[in-house]
Amino acid sequence: MAYVITEICIRDGSCVEVCPVACIHTTPEAPQFYIDPDVCIECEQCVIVCPVDAVFLDIELPDQHLKAEEDNAAFFRATKDEVEQLSYHTAMEMIHEAEAYARRMGYRVSVVVVDGSGIPIAMSRMDGATPWSTELALNKAYTATLYDINTDTTRLAHHSLTVMSKGKIMAGAGGLAIMGDFGAATIGGIGVAGAATNDNDLSCARAGVTVLDHHH
């Protein structure tokens, strides 16, 4: 069971403030707020604060609002599918964007995009990029993703991580974590290596993530 918000909702957001599991969301374009049925713990707090009585338990939905149950669930399906995972298509676009920037600047780089677990989705090595740059780029992407950070911060803040660089923990700028819109989870990362300096690598990585702005 879960609570469901109906179209009566006036979008004042009171319920969001009280929900203990943060499962009530909306987007600027959506007509109302929605409850994630997979997360709702039926605590009833939202029902108590709603000024217009827009919230019902799913099994008690009035007939004219039966559709709301599917609307609430569908909102989260759509949002999770689109935003919470980096698709192969998006990863390739990020690589192309990072490479386009590198080409303009005269760098020859490898670019790797990983998912939220640090596993590669797509990798590339431009003509002329050094052979080792691909593995370096992967390590940067992996590190940024698992540590939720850009790898330059790693270098500054966690010298000890460098020690592990024979594994996959990589210090040095050129990796960026990608946060989902939906909650604060890391959904992936991009790593670039092969340019003259780490900062140049980082600029390429930043160019790559601009692709995500176009998607929103």
Ligand code: SF4
């Ligand atoms: S019933 Fe509780 S957990 Fe469910 S949406 Fe309302 S406030 Fe959140």
Ligand code: SF4
């Ligand atoms: S409190 Fe009620 S009206 Fe306000 S956003 Fe939540 S469901 Fe909508």
